Amino acid sequence: MQRNRNPVLCEIEPEIAQMLETFGYELVVAELKGPSGAQTLALYIDKPGGVHSDECAEMVKKTAVVLATLDAQRHNYNIIVSSPGIERPLTKEEDFQRFSGQRATLTLRQAQGKQTLTGVLRGLNQSCVVIERGADTVEVPVTDLVAAHLAPDWQET
Numbered sequence: 001m002q003r004n005r006n007p008v009l010c011e012i013e014p015e016i017a018q019m020l021e022t023f024g025y026e027l028v029v030a031e032l033k034g035p036s037g038a039q040t041l042a043l044y045i046d047k048p049g050g051v052h053s054d055e056c057a058e059m060v061k062k063t064a065v066v067l068a069t070l071d072a073q074r075h076n077y078n079i080i081v082s083s084p085g086i087e088r089p090l091t092k093e094e095d096f097q098r099f100s101g102q103r104a105t106l107t108l109r110q111a112q113g114k115q116t117l118t119g120v121l122r123g124l125n126q127s128c129v130v131i132e133r134g135a136d137t138v139e140v141p142v143t144d145l146v147a148a149h150l151a152p153d154w155q156e157t
Contacts, residue, residue, distance in 0.1 A: 011070075043081045
């Protein structure tokens with residue numbers, strides 16, 4: 001999936017992701033929001049079994065240390081660390097394999113605008129996400145995706 005990336009985020013995200021991995025977490029999404037000088041760095045993290053609020057609080061502290069080592073003056077952010085939630089974004093190709101069998105919503109870029117497909121993920125076939133919608137199976141090129149996330153069926157829960 002293609003996203004417009006903030007150059008500062010491109011610089012700091014690999015360091016933050018590496019730090020999180022050392023503590024057993026996956027960086028799902030990193031976002032930099034707000035005007036310069038009052039920016040918020042929002043990190044959405046996950047691990048098998050999910051994350052708890054006390055773990056998020058600890059990762060806020062560890063992220064602040066990483067940012068301070070990169071450039072203390074320039075990286076003065078409000079830091080938020082959270083679980084990606086039940087509608088977890090699918091941001092990497094391996095997510096489509098990992099969450100195969102679960103319900104998801106894909107947003108596609110098309111000539112006439114965006115299209116949304118909801119169905120059961122069936123993995124990846126080369127560079128296409130396979131999604132089952134009722135009796136139909138659709139293959140969507142990863143390059144056509146604008147966004148994707150898990151979509152629990154609230155009527156089944």
